[in-house]
Amino acid sequence: DTGVSQDPRHKITKRGQNVTFRCDPISEHNRLYWYRQTLGQGPEFLTYFQNEAQLEKSRLLSDRFSAERPKGSFSTLEIQRTEQGDSAMYLCASRRQPNTGELFFGEGSRLTVL
Amino acid sequence: RKEVEQDPGPFNVPEGATVAFNCTYSNSASQSFFWYRQDCRKEPKLLMSVYSSGNEDGRFTAQLNRASQYISLLIRDSKLSDSATYLCVVNEAGTALIFGKGTTLSVSS
Numbered sequence: 001d002t003g004v005s006q007d008p009r010h011k012i013t014k015r016g017q018n019v020t021f022r023c024d025p026i027s028e029h030n031r032l033y034w035y036r037q038t039l040g041q042g043p044e045f046l047t048y049f050q051n052e053a054q055l056e057k058s059r060l061l062s063d064r065f066s067a068e069r070p071k072g073s074f075s076t077l078e079i080q081r082t083e084q085g086d087s088a089m090y091l092c093a094s095r096r097q098p099n100t101g102e103l104f105f106g107e108g109s110r111l112t113v114l
Numbered sequence: 115r116k117e118v119e120q121d122p123g124p125f126n127v128p129e130g131a132t133v134a135f136n137c138t139y140s141n142s143a144s145q146s147f148f149w150y151r152q153d154c155r156k157e158p159k160l161l162m163s164v165y166s167s168g169n170e171d172g173r174f175t176a177q178l179n180r181a182s183q184y185i186s187l188l189i190r191d192s193k194l195s196d197s198a199t200y201l202c203v204v205n206e207a208g209t210a211l212i213f214g215k216g217t218t219l220s221v222s223s
Contacts, residue, residue, distance in 0.1 A: 102148075
């Protein structure tokens, strides 16, 4: 399978714990995006990378969130000191440069904070 | 003001009906426009891009009005399999794609 893969698919954690999600994009895609989605809402933009450079970060993203893409391939999204409001589906997507428009999404990592 | 706003749903229509979804965006510098489809508990997938001259793909027609900052999607002859959430997506050059909240369509027999 050469699609976008995310791990873990599900994560249940207690409030205050740190969690990390991993995303492996489609191999020839330069751009990698992280979105968050809650029930009844559209995907909310968090951040995106072009190769290893983080080009944009949402104003809504608190300093508890950090993302990396160290070698321009896979990416990690870490949430420190989780809160119940962080419970959501975290979606990763990638696309080829130049801008072709189509984002290919992974199946997401569902986070539940108790 | 939200960047991308869509019609509130849900839309409940019988098979064969024609249904239209509307979307407005706030950033006049936006350059690219799309409709994505999201099935229940699945990831979003591209349905179609939206071009200035309007474009059609089978039963689906997309329109863009830059002056009014308005995008539409028309679905003709609705099928049961069209039941999904339709997401309006806007992209300013060099920035991330911004998604609307989505409009849910339910087609019944």
